[in-house]
Amino acid sequence: MNREYYGKLIFELSRQGRRGAIVPDNGCPSAPKLPDHLVRAEAPELPEVDEPTVVRHYTNMSNNNFGVDTGFYPLGSCTMKYNPKINEEMAQHHAFSGLHPAQPAGTVQGALELYVRLSEELCRVCGMAEFTLNPFAGAHGELTGLMVIRAYHESRGDTKRNKVIVPDSAHGTNPASAAVAGMKVVEVKSLPDGTVDIEALRPLLDDTVAAMMMTNPNTAGIFEHSVKEIAAMVHDCGGLMYYDGANLNPMLGVARPGDMGFDVMHVNLHKTFSTPHGGGGPGAGPVGVRKGLEQFLPSPRVMRDADGNYTIECPEEALGSISATLGNYAVLMRAYSYLLSLGGEGLRLAGPLASLNANYVKESLKHLYKLPLHGVCKHEFVFDGLADKSTGVTTLNVAKRLLDYGFHAPTIYFPLLFHESLMIEPTETESKETLDRFIEVMEMIAHEAAETPDLVKGAPVNTPISRPDDTAAALNPVVTFADLKAACND
Numbered sequence: 001m002n003r004e005y006y007g008k009l010i011f012e013l014s015r016q017g018r019r020g021a022i023v024p025d026n027g028c029p030s031a032p033k034l035p036d037h038l039v040r041a042e043a044p045e046l047p048e049v050d051e052p053t054v055v056r057h058y059t060n061m062s063n064n065n066f067g068v069d070t071g072f073y074p075l076g077s078c079t080m081k082y083n084p085k086i087n088e089e090m091a092q093h094h095a096f097s098g099l100h101p102a103q104p105a106g107t108v109q110g111a112l113e114l115y116v117r118l119s120e121e122l123c124r125v126c127g128m129a130e131f132t133l134n135p136f137a138g139a140h141g142e143l144t145g146l147m148v149i150r151a152y153h154e155s156r157g158d159t160k161r162n163k164v165i166v167p168d169s170a171h172g173t174n175p176a177s178a179a180v181a182g183m184k185v186v187e188v189k190s191l192p193d194g195t196v197d198i199e200a201l202r203p204l205l206d207d208t209v210a211a212m213m214m215t216n217p218n219t220a221g222i223f224e225h226s227v228k229e230i231a232a233m234v235h236d237c238g239g240l241m242y243y244d245g246a247n248l249n250p251m252l253g254v255a256r257p258g259d260m261g262f263d264v265m266h267v268n269l270h271k272t273f274s275t276p277h278g279g280g281g282p283g284a285g286p287v288g289v290r291k292g293l294e295q296f297l298p299s300p301r302v303m304r305d306a307d308g309n310y311t312i313e314c315p316e317e318a319l320g321s322i323s324a325t326l327g328n329y330a331v332l333m334r335a336y337s338y339l340l341s342l343g344g345e346g347l348r349l350a351g352p353l354a355s356l357n358a359n360y361v362k363e364s365l366k367h368l369y370k371l372p373l374h375g376v377c378k379h380e381f382v383f384d385g386l387a388d389k390s391t392g393v394t395t396l397n398v399a400k401r402l403l404d405y406g407f408h409a410p411t412i413y414f415p416l417l418f419h420e421s422l423m424i425e426p427t428e429t430e431s432k433e434t435l436d437r438f439i440e441v442m443e444m445i446a447h448e449a450a451e452t453p454d455l456v457k458g459a460p461v462n463t464p465i466s467r468p469d470d471t472a473a474a475l476n477p478v479v480t481f482a483d484l485k486a487a488c489n490d
């Protein structure tokens with residue numbers, strides 16, 4: 001990182017008359033004069049900079065990004081695994097990247113075939129009957145899935161079902177999606193071992209239950225061992241089971257949501273199937289359904305006619321469209337490329353390796369960090385802060401100090417089950433050396449917390465910015481030069 005350029009805006013580097021290129025006079029007459037009302041009163045305020053300044057400015061800015069390609073990224077629940085470059089090459093393939101979403105089906109048969117093939121692969125991996133690939137994110141998939149569930153109940157004239165049961169360990173998107181879908185959210189408590197309390201669930205089950213949403217393994221990384229019993233209970237009262245597939249990664253090659261009793265689910269392709277997804281995008285949240293629910297999936301859908309041609313259809317019974325096109329196509333291509341390049345054998349290894357790595361890190365650090373849930377975890381686990389709380393060093397401080405050592409922080413203060421949650425997901429793509437270095441650094445931070453707590457409380461000290469005011473940044477984002485000038489004048 002070059003401090004000469006860091007933190008300056010391109011406008012501040014501007015000098016009147018500076019140019020990046022000299023355009024020779026080509027002798028052409030100037031364009032006809034614009035009508036007066038279209039002519040600006042003042043010249044636009046554009047930066048005037050030379051080419052090296054532009055290149056250095058943007059290159060230095062790009063170096064301030066942390067990514068899976070620059071370091072270990074154990075952000076729990078986000079599955080920040082390494083994204084093989086072959087996927088990028090495939091997503092950029094000119095045969096696909098040049099297509100227009102509105103092209104007639106007859107001219108995009110290959111793209112439609114890939115859509116169908118990926119849907120079929122996802123059905124195989126998840127134990128579902130059909131997938132739509134149209135939703136753009138996990139949360140978008142949840143909304144779509146809940147709309148499918150409502151359409152199912154309504155098709156049976158069962159209109160009073162408006163309740164969605166969500167465990168207290170659930171990701172915030174679950175209750176949010178249920179609310180956006182117009183349903184009532186009811187929370188069910190977890191047992192001390194982190195799994196759903198069946199006895200607390202029982203009284204919630206009645207003829208108003210539309211669905212129960214579950215993540216398995218749950219957000220604490222614990223496999224819900226009673227899932228089949230829970231599914232039977234929910235089905236008995238006429239509700240459907242929704243699987244939040246954000247934690248599908250450790251299940252790859254081990255178990256399928258369809259076999260656990262789930263009826264509707266989404267997959268976060270950007271998590272489990274390897275698309276770079278820092279900073280909120282891009283993503284894809286395909287929704288799968290078990291047999292008997294296919295007709296409720298959204299439009300448009302890709303079908304195959306008797307001659308083997310792919311067509312784009314909008315069936316009558318479908319719930320309408322939830323996206324303008326057939327999904328976030330480049331993300332779909334990366335997922336398909338990832339599946340093919342791993343193959344069945346590679347895919348079967350991914351889940352168990354992710355769980356092995358998580359357990360290795362957990363067992364290596366549990367003498368220094370408080371482990372609230374014991375036993376074998378799946379792909380991720382949660383510490384409840386440092387074991388020694390007497391120093392006043394919090395989870396936030398530990399997370400900030402990790403930045404000084406070049407690691408991305410784990411997820412903090414989620415799940416809400418514990419006060420000092422520090423949620424670590426190493427993923428299967430990390431080497432033992434990387435995991436060992438992370439363990440070593442986490443040990444060092446625990447020792448620093450005991451010996452020099454103020455150092456940890458003041459971290460990070462090695463990053464370009466130390467502790468920005470996150471809340472102010474979210475409430476009053478300064479995203480344009482005009483915003484900045486206004487903020488400076490305030």
Ligand SMILES: *Cc1c(COP(=O)(O)O)cnc(C)c1O
Pocket residue numbers: 077078137138139140171173174215219244246247268283285
């Ligand atoms: C990431 C995540 C979601 C939401 O997925 P997005 O693709 O970010 O919308 C839902 N549930 C869990 C458990 C998650 O980790």
